[in-house]
Amino acid sequence: MDEATQSTRQQEDRLIRIGGLAVLVALAVHIFVNGILKKFPPENPSLPELRDYLTAEASTWAIVHGLKYLALVGLVVFAAAVYSRTCRSRGALGAGWGVVGLLGTAIHVTNAMIANGIEIMAFYDFTLLSEEASLFWLLFRTVRVLFTAEIVAWGVVIFGFSMAGFQSSTLPRWISALGFFGATACMVSGVFVVSILTEGWATVLIDVAALTGLAWFACVGVYMLMRGES
Numbered sequence: 001m002d003e004a005t006q007s008t009r010q011q012e013d014r015l016i017r018i019g020g021l022a023v024l025v026a027l028a029v030h031i032f033v034n035g036i037l038k039k040f041p042p043e044n045p046s047l048p049e050l051r052d053y054l055t056a057e058a059s060t061w062a063i064v065h066g067l068k069y070l071a072l073v074g075l076v077v078f079a080a081a082v083y084s085r086t087c088r089s090r091g092a093l094g095a096g097w098g099v100v101g102l103l104g105t106a107i108h109v110t111n112a113m114i115a116n117g118i119e120i121m122a123f124y125d126f127t128l129l130s131e132e133a134s135l136f137w138l139l140f141r142t143v144r145v146l147f148t149a150e151i152v153a154w155g156v157v158i159f160g161f162s163m164a165g166f167q168s169s170t171l172p173r174w175i176s177a178l179g180f181f182g183a184t185a186c187m188v189s190g191v192f193v194v195s196i197l198t199e200g201w202a203t204v205l206i207d208v209a210a211l212t213g214l215a216w217f218a219c220v221g222v223y224m225l226m227r228g229e230s
Helices: 003-037 047-088 095-124 133-168 173-191 193-197 203-227
Strands: none
Touching: 003 047, 003 203, 047 095, 047 133, 047 203, 095 133, 133 173, 133 193, 133 203, 173 193, 173 203, 193 203
16 A cells, blocks of 8 residues: 555544544534423423523523534534445445435435524513514424434435445444334434324334434444444
């Protein structure tokens, strides 16, 4: 192996390991934000209750929104790394599906940034919204719709990179199988989006999609962090 090739492989190895670490950090941020920091508004609040909620949670949600952007940066780094792992390290096998994964990442990140921006607007001008409950709930439900779209885009990311890893044999078969299952759950969630938004029977689908997706990202992140380019 000549010096230039060795240097290139070392750089790819570094990118892949950084990408694995980045997605694990992003997952930790996601779990911390959604499982600990976030406090959703009470069910059917009166106007004074909504005003109290917005006033009390404004500072916390400011942190939430900033951390969300941090998690999205981690996802972008991860996408570049997993593309390198599955499509560059061993030739062009699976490269087309890797591009699908990259496009899914772009769609997901764009959608998530829009949703985050809407929430920032809601809490930035919470004095007005505390007097206009209908406007708050319109923004809140719009974010819910965008979240469902995020899950579908998430499925594109997972399916594209799982297929790329499967075809190039750069990801273990069981990780690809987990990805195929998770991506299917994501897509089906999109089909039954109305039931999900109305808290119908299909809410279980989006829960399965979210949990399976988190598991897939965690497994790929750990695998890339441990194995690198090899």
